[in-house]
Amino acid sequence: MTRETIGHYEILDKLGEGGMGVVWKARDTRLGRLVAIKAMPAERLADEKRRFFQEARAASGLNHPNIVTVHDIFDEGANSFIVMEYVPGKTLEWRWKS
Numbered sequence: 001m002t003r004e005t006i007g008h009y010e011i012l013d014k015l016g017e018g019g020m021g022v023v024w025k026a027r028d029t030r031l032g033r034l035v036a037i038k039a040m041p042a043e044r045l046a047d048e049k050r051r052f053f054q055e056a057r058a059a060s061g062l063n064h065p066n067i068v069t070v071h072d073i074f075d076e077g078a079n080s081f082i083v084m085e086y087v088p089g090k091t092l093e094w095r096w097k098s
Contacts, residue, residue, distance in 0.1 A: 005029075007076055009037055009083065016091060020044075020052060025086060028071075034086040035071060042078030049080055056082040 004011045009026040012034075016023045021040040028035050040052045053073055060070040072083035 006037060006039070006081060007074060009035065011037075016093075020048070026083075028083075036068070036084045036086045038082040038084065040080040044080075052080055052082070059084075 006024075006026070008029045010029055011024050011026050013025040014022060015025050015036060021038060021044075024037045024039065026035050026037050027033070040049065044052075056070050056073045059067060063069075068087060069085040070082060071085065072081075074081055074083075
């Protein structure tokens with residue numbers, strides 16, 4: 001079985017989906033670490049893509065234990081991606097469900 005890849009990242013599992021796209025758990029094949037990849041689909045407007053990368057640039061300038069580290073941003077084909085630190089555990093969604 002051949003696993004799907006995005007750039008040099010091997011996709012392992014879908015973590016979630018939201019307004020800006022899908023988040024995948026992946027393995028960085030160059031550094032051998034787990035990462036989370038936020039994928040923005042190609043059909044998004046140019047302004048949404050600009051905000052997507054603006055979010056990544058803003059987060060990459062922060063260093064705090066409660067903020068994930070941004071490792072990379074890139075385009076592949078018409079899709080855009082933010083590669084972040086993978087943090088195992090529950091999603092925040094559980095805090096608002098009764």
